[in-house]
Amino acid sequence: MNILMVSNTYLPHIGGVALSVSRFSEAYRQRGHRVLVLAPTFEGMEEEESDVVRIPAIQNFNGSDFSVRLPIPTSIYSRLSDFQPDIVHSHHPFLLGDSALRIASGHNVPLVFTHHTMYEQYTHYAPGDSPEMKEFVIELGTGYANLANHVIAPSADVGIELQRRGVTTPISVIPTGVVLDDFSSGDGIAFRRRFNISEDAFVVGHVGRLAPEKNLRFLSDAVASFLSSHPNAVFVVIGEGPSRESITEKFAKRGCSDRLFLPGRLTGRSLADGYAAMNVFAFASFTETQGMVLAEAMAAGVPVVAVDAPGVNDVVCDGKNGVLLPAQDRGSFVRGL
Incomplete structure (x- = not known):
């Protein structure tokens, strides 16, 4: 199976999502699947990366260590067409999450979404943080989850909270493993x-x-x-x-x-x-x-x-x-x- 992993963060960025994407990608490959990771550029990344497509990005956005992607060059869409994904696994509901949704729709393949983060707890990184902003990102995550074919929650607590917020898409609890x-x-x-x-x-x-x-x-x-x-x-x-x-x-x-x-x-x-x-x-x-x-x-x-x-x-x-x-x-x- 050809699996397209789409994430706003990836190695060498430090964080749980980047590590999760890396570990699951490696586990899929060990089981014989082809995996392509679509992610922004980050400081310190390797010049040559196999099975990774990097999107131009604004690095260290708003004083953080995150990268915010710029428009995706058309050449990258050609690379994705050559890859022919059988499934798209999105790891964020915004920025490249929007791209994941369009790619899945364009290729008529299922979209799986892992809800890694309670985004309302990170709005201080965005300009104009406010209670309204927190409510907006909650609604954004819930709405995106309901557009996916399946949702993965990394813990039981997250799965319960997503259902409480109104997610009706089937949810599976799958933590990221440790070797x-x-x-x-x-x-x-x-x-x-x-x-x-x-x-x-x-x-x-x-x-x-x-x-x-x-x-x-x-x-x-x-x-x-x-x-x-x-x-x-x-x-x-x-x-x-x-x-x-x-x-x-x-x-x-x-x-x-x-x-x-x-x-x-x-x-x-x-x-x-x-x-x-x-x-x-x-x-x-x-x-x-x-x-x-x-x-x-x-x-x-x-x-x-x-x-x-x-x-x-x-x-x-x-x-x-x-x-x-x-x-x-x-x-x-x-x-x-």
Whole structure:
């Protein structure tokens, strides 16, 4: 089968959607399907990419790390015609999501839509953010889902919420999987040596895109408080994004800059080593639809301390593979660590 994946974000962009598209594309190929990914250009992408068609885009839109696509050149439509998709899998309801809808209609093939994100929680990236804007994107996502032939929800919570909002298209709950072997054999000692972290240090770790919607201000404040009462503890934050500077400033003000480690974006073996170096994984986002980094941490054998929120409590079972705590309760979070 020829599967066309259409997404507003793709590698090397850091985020759950880009990773999901990459993992599912690879899984489809391993099962003998042909996969073509249609996505915008991003800084740092490879010059030569097989089975990826890039759309010209405005990069770092409105101070974010997102790319916003420009009009699609006609030559790309010729490439899609040559590919002859049997199905179109859309990962967003807007921008290239519109293109996915037109391509599916033009080729008379089914459209599948994965509702990765609760978009109303990200409208601060758009000019003119307002309650009306939030309502608009909710209606946009719901309407788009009802134009698809099938909808994929990454967690049960998302599926229930979509039905509550009026989605009548059939919904399947399919989380993005984790390849256990990719995370179960990391070398934590090597990672600590690489970044000059003591072997007896208690490492609080975090992995993800460093952005405001990840509730990193709260997380940084809570971890800094934990560090103040645990002299042997350090904080390792793996990832990149617009909130990196604010995290650095927070720890500088608290007088513990020397116990904050920001190795940047890591992938592959380096990322597995980073997880293996952690004693606990800290996570405070309440905008997740599945929180793939939670599953990655668990695959590495690292317990999780997280806020109790949709998309998180689908993965973390309180008292079994981690601790769930009330959102925005810093004292509880510190005690959980």
